[in-house]
Amino acid sequence: AQKVTQAQTEISVVEKEDVTLDCVYETRDTTYYLFWYKQPPSGELVFLIRRNSFDEQNEISGRYSWNFQKSTSSFNFTITASQVVDSAVYFCALVSGSARQLTFGSGTQLTVLP
């Protein structure tokens, strides 16, 4: 079984603040992939990153960075110097073992205030 927990339902920050979105996952499999998707107010799901279980290197893409820690089963997402356009719902997802589909967390609503 695979499970993803995003304990933060809503986060509100002021523009230019840094913000970290938490993601904790559960799987018994050694091979798995983790994802982050963004859902802006317009509703579509936008892919942000995919990470496999054998690569624990942190990744940075512009203002976005991801911290993958197998020891704590976490795959956290940090936005540096947040902007109003970052306001969206962010989903963490997992696929592992014999599963074919992604299992999504419940999402974190991020609001960046001007």
Added chain:
Amino acid sequence: DSGVTQTPKHLITATGQRVTLRCSPRSGDLSVYWYQQSLDQGLQFLIQYYNGEERAKGNILERFSAQQFPDLHSELNLSSLELGDSALYFCASSVSDRGGYTGELFFGEGSRLTVL
């Protein structure tokens, strides 16, 4: 633009009715996944097709059915609609039948269904 096309974008219907949602995957993608996003259930996997065959099934109600046609487009049929079926229905596609393992899933913009 993900390359995945879903129609209609919005649909309003009454309880007891039947609707069909359509999805065209990205060019070259053989796999189609259907997800339901509702306020109380979040993003729930419904069903997956690969090259015309059903490959995985999630929490899909018996009132719902899907198929993938030879041209690889897929349709999700929802019948005997209830108020609780109101949701955003997403289609995603990937090249392989284990999409997340070989790359990302590309999502369409969704079909918003409102049942009155």
